[in-house]
Amino acid sequence: QCWLTDMDGVLVREEHALPGAAEFLQRLIDRERPFLVLTNNSIFTPRDLAARLTRAGLSVPESAIWTSALATAAFLADQLPGGSA
Numbered sequence: 508q509c510w511l512t513d514m515d516g517v518l519v520r521e522e523h524a525l526p527g528a529a530e531f532l533q534r535l536i537d538r539e540r541p542f543l544v545l546t547n548n549s550i551f552t553p554r555d556l557a558a559r560l561t562r563a564g565l566s567v568p569e570s571a572i573w574t575s576a577l578a579t580a581a582f583l584a585d586q587l588p589g590g591s592a
Contacts, residue, residue: 510535510542514556514572518544524563532565542571549576 512518518528535542544567546556553572560567 508540510540512542512544514544514546514560515548518565518567519560519563522559522563524560524565529565532567544572545574546572547575549574549579553577 512531516525518525518532532542544556544560548556551559551574553569553574556572556574557567557569
């Protein structure tokens with residue numbers, strides 16, 4: 508069982524954590540529930556976005572962030588075995 512949540516407008520708005528976001532993430536961690544933070548923002552890397560969340564007071568490892576760019580690369584890689592995306 509894995510929890511999926513959007514980033515912008517759910518956990519943060521601009522540079523500020525939304526009310527309850529830190530508690531929600533902590534509850535997932537406390538219950539050892541894996542989670543992914545999803546975003547359609549394709550400009551920034553998961554490292555950039557993890558740093559942004561940290562600045563907003565939310566602790567999310569970059570390995571738990573999945574961007575639209577990563578999803579596109581995975582899709583393209585699946586379309587042409589042995590190719591590159």
